[in-house]
Amino acid sequence: PARARATTLTRNQTAARAAYVLAGNDRGRLTVAAPQLYPHMWSWDAAFIAIGLARVSTGRALTELETLLGAQWRTGMVPHIVFTEGETGYEPGPQRWACGRVCPDAPQSPATSGLIQPPVHGVAVRRILDAARGASAAERHDAVERIRAMWPRLLAWHRYLADRRDPEGRGLLTIYHGWESGLDDSPRWDAPYADVVPAPEFVPFRRADLHALGALGGAAAQRPSDAEYVKYQWLVEELRRARYDDATACRTLSFRMADVLTSALFVAANEELATVADELGLPGVDELIGYADRFRRGVLETADDHGFAADVDLRTGAVIRTPTIAGFAPLLSGGLDPARQQALVETLTSADWCGHPGFAHALPPSTSPSSPAFDPVRYWRGPQWPPVTWLLIWGLERSGEQETARALREAALDQLADGLFAEYYHPFTGEPLGARPQSWTAAVALDLLA
Numbered sequence: 001p002a003r004a005r006a007t008t009l010t011r012n013q014t015a016a017r018a019a020y021v022l023a024g025n026d027r028g029r030l031t032v033a034a035p036q037l038y039p040h041m042w043s044w045d046a047a048f049i050a051i052g053l054a055r056v057s058t059g060r061a062l063t064e065l066e067t068l069l070g071a072q073w074r075t076g077m078v079p080h081i082v083f084t085e086g087e088t089g090y091e092p093g094p095q096r097w098a099c100g101r102v103c104p105d106a107p108q109s110p111a112t113s114g115l116i117q118p119p120v121h122g123v124a125v126r127r128i129l130d131a132a133r134g135a136s137a138a139e140r141h142d143a144v145e146r147i148r149a150m151w152p153r154l155l156a157w158h159r160y161l162a163d164r165r166d167p168e169g170r171g172l173l174t175i176y177h178g179w180e181s182g183l184d185d186s187p188r189w190d191a192p193y194a195d196v197v198p199a200p201e202f203v204p205f206r207r208a209d210l211h212a213l214g215a216l217g218g219a220a221a222q223r224p225s226d227a228e229y230v231k232y233q234w235l236v237e238e239l240r241r242a243r244y245d246d247a248t249a250c251r252t253l254s255f256r257m258a259d260v261l262t263s264a265l266f267v268a269a270n271e272e273l274a275t276v277a278d279e280l281g282l283p284g285v286d287e288l289i290g291y292a293d294r295f296r297r298g299v300l301e302t303a304d305d306h307g308f309a310a311d312v313d314l315r316t317g318a319v320i321r322t323p324t325i326a327g328f329a330p331l332l333s334g335g336l337d338p339a340r341q342q343a344l345v346e347t348l349t350s351a352d353w354c355g356h357p358g359f360a361h362a363l364p365p366s367t368s369p370s371s372p373a374f375d376p377v378r379y380w381r382g383p384q385w386p387p388v389t390w391l392l393i394w395g396l397e398r399s400g401e402q403e404t405a406r407a408l409r410e411a412a413l414d415q416l417a418d419g420l421f422a423e424y425y426h427p428f429t430g431e432p433l434g435a436r437p438q439s440w441t442a443a444v445a446l447d448l449l450a
C-alpha cells in the first residue's frame with residue numbers, strides 16, 4: 001500500500017511552526033506539556049520548554065521556571081506535575097495524589113504531584129542567561145534580576161536532591177517511581193517492577209491516557225501496558241500512605257532505584273548553575289561544584305570498560321545494566337577517561353544504537369534495537385525522543401565530541417522537518433507517535449534551529 005509521504009519543511013518553516021506550537025500551548029504562566037494527553041505542567045518538560053522559549057523571549061522562558069518553582073515544596077522538592085485547575089483529563093489527578101491533604105510540606109495551591117523528575121532546570125537557567133546576552137540591555141537586566149530572585153529556590157532544589165535523595169552519599173540519586181526517571185516504562189525498570197505488587201484490594205483507576213491518545217488517533221500499543229500501569233498507580237498509593245515523607249519512603253516503598261541518568265543530569269545542572277553563580281556573584285558556587293564532583297564520581301563508578309553506565313537497585317544492591325539510553329549517562333556527566341569516552345561514542349554510533357542500517361534517522365533509540373525488550377512503537381522501550389536527542393547532542397558538545405554532535409543535530413533536524421512535533425518517533429519508519437503537538441519537542445526544535 002502507498003504510504004503518505006510526510007511533508008518536509010524548510011528550517012525556517014520548522015522554526016516558525018515550533019514557535020507557533022509553543023504559543024498555542026501557552027496558558028499564560030505555563031505551557032502545557034501536550035494539550036490533550038498532558039494538559040498540565042511537567043517539571044522536566046518545563047525546563048526544555050524554557051530552553052526553547054529562551055530563543056524567542058527570555059522573559060517568557062523565565063516565567064515558565066518561575067511557575068514551576070512557585071509550586072516547590074517546603075523541603076525544596078520541585079514536583080513533577082503542577083496541575084492546571086479545572087483540567088480533569090489526566091489520571092492520577094490532584095485528588096488521587098492528595099499531597100496538600102496528607103503532607104505538611106506540600107503547597108495547598110497549586111495542586112501538585114508528589115514525585116520529582118530529572119533536574120535539568122539549571123541547564124535552562126544557563127541557556128536563558130546566555131540568550132539574554134544577545135538581547136537588549138533592558139531584557140538582560142530583567143533576566144539577571146529574575147534569576148537572582150529565583151536563586152534561593154534553585155539552591156533549595158539541589159540541596160533537597162543531594163540530602164534527601166542521596167542520604168548515604170553514594171553520589172547517585174534515589175527515585176521512588178519509574179515516573180521520576182522521566183523514562184517511565186524503560187526496560188531499565190522491568191526487574192525492579194517485578195517486586196512492585198499491588199495489594200489484592202487495590203482497584204486501579206481509569207487509563208485516561210489511553211482515552212486521550214485514542215482521540216488523537218494513536219494506539220494503546222504506543223503507551224505502557226495495563227500490567228505496568230497498575231504498578232505505577234500502586235506506587236502512588238504507597239507514597240501517599242507514606243505521606244510523601246522521604247525517610248518513610250526509603251523504608252517502605254517497594255521500588256527504590258539509584259537512577260544513573262538523573263544523577264548525570266544533576267551533575268550537569270550543578271556545573272551549569274555554578275557558572276551562573278560565579279558570573280552573577282550569587283552564593284553556593286563551592287556547594288554546587290561539590291555536588292557535581294560527588295555525583296560525577298557516583299555515575300562513573302557504575303560505568304563498565306566501555307563507559308556504559310548502570311542503575312542500582314537500592315533494595316537488593318543489584319547493579320542493573322540494561323541496553324537503554326540511560327547507559328550513555330557519562331556523556332552527560334563528563335569525566336570518562338579518553339579511551340572509555342571513545343568506546344562509548346563508538347557504541348552510540350554503532351548498529352546497535354543510532355547507526356542501525358534500518359533506521360529512518362540516525363538518532364538514539366530509547367532502547368537498543370538489539371535488545372529483546374526493544375519495541376519500536378512502545379514509549380520508552382524503543383522510540384526516539386527528541387528531548388533525549390537534544391541532551392545527547394548537548395552532552396557530546398560538552399564532552400568535545402563535536403563531529404558526532406553535528407551528525408546527530410543534522411539527523412534531528414531532518415526528523416523534526418515533518419513539522420508535527422510528536423512526542424516520540426518510530427526508529428524504522430520515522431512515523432510520529434504518541435501525543436502531538438508536544439511542547440518539549442517544539443522547544444528543542446527551536447533551540448536546535450537557532
Ligand code: 9YW
Nearest residue numbers: 033038042044045182183184209
Ligand atoms: C505520563 C510529559 C511527560 C514526560 C515524561 C513522559 C510522559 C507522563 O510525559 O509521562 O503520564 O505518561 O514519560 O517523561 O515528562 O511530557
